[in-house]
Amino acid sequence: MKSHYKAVVIGGGAVGVGTLYHLAKKGWSDVALLERHDLTSGSTWHAAGLLPLFNMSYSVGKIHQYSVDLYARLEEETGLHSGLKQVSNIRLARTEDRMDEYRYYVGVAKTLGVNVRWLSIEELKEIWPLCNTDGVLGAIQHIDDGYVQPAELTTALAKGARNCGAEIHQHTAVIGLEQQPDDSWLVKTDKGDITCEHVISCTGNFARKTGEMVGLDIPVIPVEHQFIVTEAHPEIKARHAAGLPEMGVLRESDSSWYMREEAGGLLLGPYEVGAPCCYVDGPAPDAKYELFNEELERLMPYIETAFERVPAFAEVGIKEVYNGAIAYTPDGSPIIGPAWGLKNFWLNEGHSFGITATGGAGWQLAEWIVDGEPTIDMSGVDPRRFGPYASLGFLKEKNEEAYANVFTVHYPDESRPAARGLKRSPSYDRMKAHGAVMGTIFGWERPNWFAPEGYGLTEEDLNQDDTITRENHAPADQGKLPVEKWSFRRSNYFEHIGNECKNVKENVGLLDMSAFSKFIVKGRGAEAWLSSLVANKIPQKIGRMALTHMLTLHGGVRAEFTILKTGKQSYYLVSAGAQERHDWDYLTKLRPTDGSVDIEKITTQQGVFIIAGPKSRLLMEKLSDADFSNKAFPWLTAQQISVGIAPVTAARVNFVGEYGWELHHPIEMQNYLFDVLMEAGAEFGLKPFGIRAMDSMRLEKSYRLIPTEMSIEYSALETGLDRFVRLDKEDDFIGKQALAAWKERGFDNQFVTMEVHGTTDRDARGSEPIYLNNEMIGRVTSGGFGFRTGKSIALAMVRPDLAEIGTELDIYILGDLFKATIIEESPYDPENKILRNVE
Numbered sequence: 001m002k003s004h005y006k007a008v009v010i011g012g013g014a015v016g017v018g019t020l021y022h023l024a025k026k027g028w029s030d031v032a033l034l035e036r037h038d039l040t041s042g043s044t045w046h047a048a049g050l051l052p053l054f055n056m057s058y059s060v061g062k063i064h065q066y067s068v069d070l071y072a073r074l075e076e077e078t079g080l081h082s083g084l085k086q087v088s089n090i091r092l093a094r095t096e097d098r099m100d101e102y103r104y105y106v107g108v109a110k111t112l113g114v115n116v117r118w119l120s121i122e123e124l125k126e127i128w129p130l131c132n133t134d135g136v137l138g139a140i141q142h143i144d145d146g147y148v149q150p151a152e153l154t155t156a157l158a159k160g161a162r163n164c165g166a167e168i169h170q171h172t173a174v175i176g177l178e179q180q181p182d183d184s185w186l187v188k189t190d191k192g193d194i195t196c197e198h199v200i201s202c203t204g205n206f207a208r209k210t211g212e213m214v215g216l217d218i219p220v221i222p223v224e225h226q227f228i229v230t231e232a233h234p235e236i237k238a239r240h241a242a243g244l245p246e247m248g249v250l251r252e253s254d255s256s257w258y259m260r261e262e263a264g265g266l267l268l269g270p271y272e273v274g275a276p277c278c279y280v281d282g283p284a285p286d287a288k289y290e291l292f293n294e295e296l297e298r299l300m301p302y303i304e305t306a307f308e309r310v311p312a313f314a315e316v317g318i319k320e321v322y323n324g325a326i327a328y329t330p331d332g333s334p335i336i337g338p339a340w341g342l343k344n345f346w347l348n349e350g351h352s353f354g355i356t357a358t359g360g361a362g363w364q365l366a367e368w369i370v371d372g373e374p375t376i377d378m379s380g381v382d383p384r385r386f387g388p389y390a391s392l393g394f395l396k397e398k399n400e401e402a403y404a405n406v407f408t409v410h411y412p413d414e415s416r417p418a419a420r421g422l423k424r425s426p427s428y429d430r431m432k433a434h435g436a437v438m439g440t441i442f443g444w445e446r447p448n449w450f451a452p453e454g455y456g457l458t459e460e461d462l463n464q465d466d467t468i469t470r471e472n473h474a475p476a477d478q479g480k481l482p483v484e485k486w487s488f489r490r491s492n493y494f495e496h497i498g499n500e501c502k503n504v505k506e507n508v509g510l511l512d513m514s515a516f517s518k519f520i521v522k523g524r525g526a527e528a529w530l531s532s533l534v535a536n537k538i539p540q541k542i543g544r545m546a547l548t549h550m551l552t553l554h555g556g557v558r559a560e561f562t563i564l565k566t567g568k569q570s571y572y573l574v575s576a577g578a579q580e581r582h583d584w585d586y587l588t589k590l591r592p593t594d595g596s597v598d599i600e601k602i603t604t605q606q607g608v609f610i611i612a613g614p615k616s617r618l619l620m621e622k623l624s625d626a627d628f629s630n631k632a633f634p635w636l637t638a639q640q641i642s643v644g645i646a647p648v649t650a651a652r653v654n655f656v657g658e659y660g661w662e663l664h665h666p667i668e669m670q671n672y673l674f675d676v677l678m679e680a681g682a683e684f685g686l687k688p689f690g691i692r693a694m695d696s697m698r699l700e701k702s703y704r705l706i707p708t709e710m711s712i713e714y715s716a717l718e719t720g721l722d723r724f725v726r727l728d729k730e731d732d733f734i735g736k737q738a739l740a741a742w743k744e745r746g747f748d749n750q751f752v753t754m755e756v757h758g759t760t761d762r763d764a765r766g767s768e769p770i771y772l773n774n775e776m777i778g779r780v781t782s783g784g785f786g787f788r789t790g791k792s793i794a795l796a797m798v799r800p801d802l803a804e805i806g807t808e809l810d811i812y813i814l815g816d817l818f819k820a821t822i823i824e825e826s827p828y829d830p831e832n833k834i835l836r837n838v839e
Contacts, residue, residue, distance in 0.1 A: 001169050001191060006030040007198040007369065008187050010174050010210065012037075013044040014154045015354050016202030018362035020168070021161040023200075026370045029165025034189060036173040039158060040151050041288040042204045043354065046324040048227055048269055049083070049147040050249060050258065051356045053114050054091060054105060054140075056410050058767065059380030060333050061112050063360025068144055070359035071153065078163065080156035083149025087248040087260075089142045090119065090128060092309075094135050094254040095465045097472060100488040101409050102140050103815035110769040110812070111779040115143045128247045130235060130312045147249060147260060150355050157358070173285075177213040183343040198369055200346040201339075205325050207349040209282040216339055218383075219390040220350040221277045222325035223403040224292055225269070226299060230316045232264030240264065254467035255305035256407040259313070266313050270302035271406040277396045278325050294321040301468060328352050330390055330398035330419075332406065335383040336361045337368060340585040347383045352403070372553050379707040384582040389443035394419045408469040411486035412765050415439040415448070417475050425514040425607055426670040434688050437474075437484050437493070441577045444515035447690040448484075449493050450500065456481025457492060488814060489762045490785070493692070500689035501696055501787035504658055507685030508613035510677060511656075511694055514667065515577030518603045519587065522570040525596030530563065530571060532733055533590065535716060535725040539565040545636045545653060547724055549716055550586065551735030555742045556712035557719060559583050564638050564651065572649075572664075574608075576706055607667040609677070610694075612660030615684040617837070620661065622680045626650070635836045644676040656694055657701035657828055659837045699793045700786040700828035702753045708766055708781040709751060709795055715742045718797070720751040720825070749778070750803040753827065754811070754820040756783070756792040762814050764794040771810040771817065777802055780811060788828050794820060 006028050009020045012035025020033045035041075051068050055061045071084045093099045109116040119139040124131060127141070158168055169191070176188035177199060187194040203210045204222075211218035239247075249260040257270040278292065296303075307314040329335060329350040334357055339345040348365055351357050361381075368374045379385070390398075401418035415438065423443040432438075435455070436447035457473070462485055464470045476482040485491050503509055521530060531538050534548035542565050550559040559579060564572040575583045584601055591597050611619060617628045626633070626641040633639060638651040649664040665673055678686060704710050709719055716725045716739060727740055756764060764783030769776045778798030786793045794811060802809070805824055810817040824830055832838075 001032070001167070001172070001194070003192070003194055005032045005194060005196045007200060008185070008194060008196045009033040009200045009202055011035065011042070011202035011204060011206070012039040012168070012170065013042045013202065013204050013354070014040070014150055014157070014358040015204070015348055015351055015361060017154050017157045017161065017168075018358035019200055019202055019348050019365055020166050021157040022362035022366035023369065024161045024164035024166040026366045028370060032167040032169060032194070033161075034172045034174055034187070035168070035170045037288040038170055039168070040154050042206075043325055043327065044150045044154055045289060046291065046322050047150045047355050048267065049150045049153075049355050050260070050353075051145055051147055052089065052353060053116070053142045053145050054089070056105065056108065057333055057380040058108075058112070059376065059378050060357070061108065061114065062376045063364065063381070064353070064356045065112060065114055065360070066363055067356055067359030070363075071148055074153075074156045074160065078156045078159045080159055081152060082156045083152035084146065085148070085246065086144055086146040087246040088127070089145030089249040089251065090124065091140050091251045091253055092136050093138045094252075094467055095137070097409050097487070098254055099138050100814055102138065104488055104765075106140065106815070107769055107812045108767045110776060111767055117141055117143070128250055130247065130310050131250060132309055132311060145249065148355060153355065153358070179214070179342065179345075185344065198344045198346065200348060200365065200369070202348045204327055204349070204351070204354070205279045205283050207327065214339070214342060214345060216342070217388070217391055218335070218347065218349060219329055219386045219395055220327050220335065221395045221399045222279045222327045223399055224275050224278050224295075224323055225271070225326045225403070226294065226321060226323045227267055227269035228299075228318055229262050229267050229320045229322070230265040230313065231319050233266065233312050233316045235312060236261060236266070237264045250310070251407070252305065252309050253407045254469050255302060255309065256468050257302050257306055259306065259310060265316060265319065266310070268303070268306050268313065270299050271403060272298055272302055273404040274298055275400065275403050277400055280392070280396065290324070292323040294323050296321065305468065326352050327354070328399040328402050330386065330395060330402060332402035334361060334381050336365055336381040337374075337378055337383050338585070340384050340581050341588070343589060373712065377707055377711045377713050382582060384585055385578065387442055387581050389422055394422065408471065411472070412488060413491070414486045415474055421445060425512055426667060427512055427674045430671065430674050431512060431688060436688070436690065439691065441515050442580055444577060446515055447512060447688065449497050449690040449692050450688055451483045451496060455483055457483060457485060461485065461492070494785070497690070497692045497696060498787040500687070500693035503685060503687050504613045504656060504689055504693065504697065505788050506614070507687070508611060508615040508619055508660070508681060509687055509689040510681070511610035511612070511689055512608070513610055513662070514607040514670070516603070516608050517575045517577055517580035517583055518601070518606050519573040519584065520570070520600040520602055521573060521597060522567065523597040524569055525592055525594070526569045526571060528731070529592055529597050531729075531731040534561065534563070535733055535736070537726055537729055538571075539563060541565065542567060543637050543639060545638055545651060549710070549721060549724055551716055551733070551739060552712045553735055553738060554712070555715045555735045555739030557706065557710035557714070557716050557721070558712060559586065560706055560710060562653065579706065605667055607665050607670040609663045609665070609673065610654050610656070610660065611663060611677070612654050612656050612658040614659055614834075616660040619677070619681050619684050619686060620650070623676060630837055643673060646673050646676075648673070655703060656697040657703075657826070657835050658697070659834055696784055696787055697828075699782065699784050699795060700789050700826070702795060702825040704751070704795070705782060714749055714797065715739055715747060717743055718747045718749045718751060747800055749797040750800040752796050752798055752803050752822045753825050754794040754796055754809070755823050755827070756794055756811060756813070757819045757821065759792050759813065759818050763792045764811055764813050768794070769812050770796055770798060770820070771812065772802060777809070786828065791827060793827065798822075
């Protein structure tokens with residue numbers, strides 16, 4: 001073992017070896033992997049090895065797709081078989097909601113290029129003759145899906161890495177990690193010290209222990225997962241003897257289990273409610289090849305459904321029960337990317353489907369480390385999507401919930417109940433008293449919409465089925481009926497969101513946006529530094545604002561900031577609430593080291609209310625002595641004013657396209673401000689509105705969001721940010737030259753706004769494919785119904801030659817094609833006369 005490497009990977013499971021393999025394939029031969037025991041001795045050895053391509057996350061879907069492609073060609077490269085069996089995967093649906101989930105997913109799969117097809121009941125019986133098809137409404141099949149042998153896969157990847165010059169050192173424990181003044185790392189092992197430029201943590205069940213070494217609270221805790229292997233079954237043995245193909249992986253999603261053949265028998269893996277977290281404080285230092293005691297009683301409701309669906313499963317004895325640890329995160333997706341607050345420290349952890357993700361995770365992490373950027377949008381797996389709120393107690397609740405919900409219908413509008421209410425703005429209780437139905441973003445509770453007083457849904461309204469995974473609504477508040485039914489279609493809240501939009505259009509509305517990320521940047525070098533970060537010009541006058549974008553090295557969009565100049569060299573930055581740790585991490589890592597710039601995060605110190613609607617000025621004039629005329633208070637300016645007795649920074653800007661103000665205020669004064677606004681606003685029809693109404697209204701203005709319309713995969717100019725990207729400004733900025741070169745090469749996509757025709761019960765939501773004459777030519781980035789315009793709207797990326805106004809295309813929405821026409825941007829108030837209050 002050498003004393004210095006370019007990079008060191010910690011952890012010898014499939015994920016760690018896959019990372020090493022891809023670093024070596026990228027040309028970094030001076031890399032090493034350290035494993036405390038044997039390769040695969042953690043979770044890899046007992047993994048079932050399944051390769052589920054089905055995933056609603058774009059990031060995870062691309063990662064899984066790459067993995068399956070890699071495993072199919074690995075033997076040709078290394079001479080070692082990965083144990084890959086592409087026997088296909090069949091997912092059953094017993095309910096209409098499940099069918100809608102599959103209809104939506106099929107659209108996602110088409111945009112990813114994943115091969116998926118619908119099966120008839122007859123085709124299902126032909127592929128899986130042991131399956132009882134009673135009650136099955138439909139099924140989908142992934143032709144390329146199947147499973148691998150995890151140990152064989154790891155061995156093949158290890159050989160591929162060694163062939164490229166990488167080293168693997170087993171029985172070498174990492175006992176300490178220290179970052180050096182030059183941002184390199186000292187890796188202390190029981191075999192001696194190593195220095196390196198980069199450290200990549202792939203430590204699985206030990207992730208939190210690894211994090212402790214460097215001061216990170218990594219949001220990963222494993223959960224127990226059991227699977228059962230039966231004795232051989234005569235019918236399966238007879239099929240093998242007759243040379244018939246393996247039946248493939250069967251998933252009855254509505255009963256929360258998977259099943260496949262295993263050595264002539266069957267393997268059943270349920271995802272049950274009540275599976276506990278394990279290794280909360282980390283495994284014992286000498287843990288290896290470790291399993292827990294079986295807990296079959298916990299699995300009985302799932303086993304009984306398996307008996308009904310596959311009677312043969314009940315006809316053979318149990319050979320083995322495995323109960324092992326699988327790493328989980330609060331949302332069930334892995335964390336892949338840079339660690340926050342540390343330079344050159346990378347995370348590849350939290351893999352609940354680690355064998356499936358091994359190849360793709362290593363691929364993108366190697367791209368990120370070697371070239372400075374990933375090549376696909378990794379926002380869905382970025383480690384910085386969680387914040388400090390995701391600590392031990394939160395993780396235990398959310399990770400167990402994520403495990404139990406692996407097979408539940410993943411509704412686009414769901415807000416799951418575990419570990420809720422942790423981050424509340426002061427007006428939370430007041431909003432609830434007005435009927436707020438809450439959702440979450442970055443741990444914050446925010447009103448999604450407002451239910452009328454006394455509103456509730458009966459059991460008949462909810463129309464729940466009798467499956468194990470039947471939950472289709474959030475739990476009701478104590479003593480009350482549920483108020484929201486989750487759906488892929490327009491649900492019970494559709495009418496109420498429309499009423500909120502109508503009130504904002506006709507009167508005035510109040511929205512709590514306290515979850516916005518907020519930062520202060522100041523110092524003698526503040527202006528020059530900010531100008532080097534963002535593509536737009538920095539506001540020059542105190543009180544002026546500008547919408548700006550931080551680009552990637554390649555010219556895509558990394559972050560969006562509204563920048564307000566508050567002093568000679570002082571600025572107030574506001575960005576998306578979900579991006580707080582992400583944006584803060586980039587700001588702190590890019591800050592000059594000469595002391596010329598100070599930055600401060602003040603998200604929890606400042607609340608934000610949006611006041612929007614034609615009567616906004618009347619309300620503000622009633623509560624403040626400031627001059628709110630257009631001349632005195634123009635668009636994109638901010639002033640320090642008093643609202644009642646509360647000091648407020650009022651900004652003439654909002655995200656709904658109506659006349660109004662953002663009111664940034666000391667958060668401890670929020671309830672006072674809420675009360676005086678509501679009292680004074682009663683005569684003007686002031687009512688609170690929620691995030692879903694805001695989203696409807698921003699679609700009508702063609703406003704882009706990160707990471708839907710704005711992404712690292714699309715150039716800032718493809719996204720239509722031309723007026724915010726100043727390639728002609730004197731200062732250089734990140735991505736400037738790359739974007740200019742991209743523009744010279746030409747773009748593959750162009751942002752458009754579309755009106756969808758003929759739909760009465762559903763709208764595009766994002767990731768739906770767009771067609772011209774059966775050829776896919778684009779994808780929806782987000783969509784919904786615009787209540788002010790009365791139109792179903794989709795924002796999308798399409799081929800530039802088809803982006804002309806008036807072009808008619810087809811959008812696949814929940815299994816059907818709908819005609820859609822490209823229309824002018826901002827179908828509501830296209831000239832911004834209402835927004836700017838111009839006659």
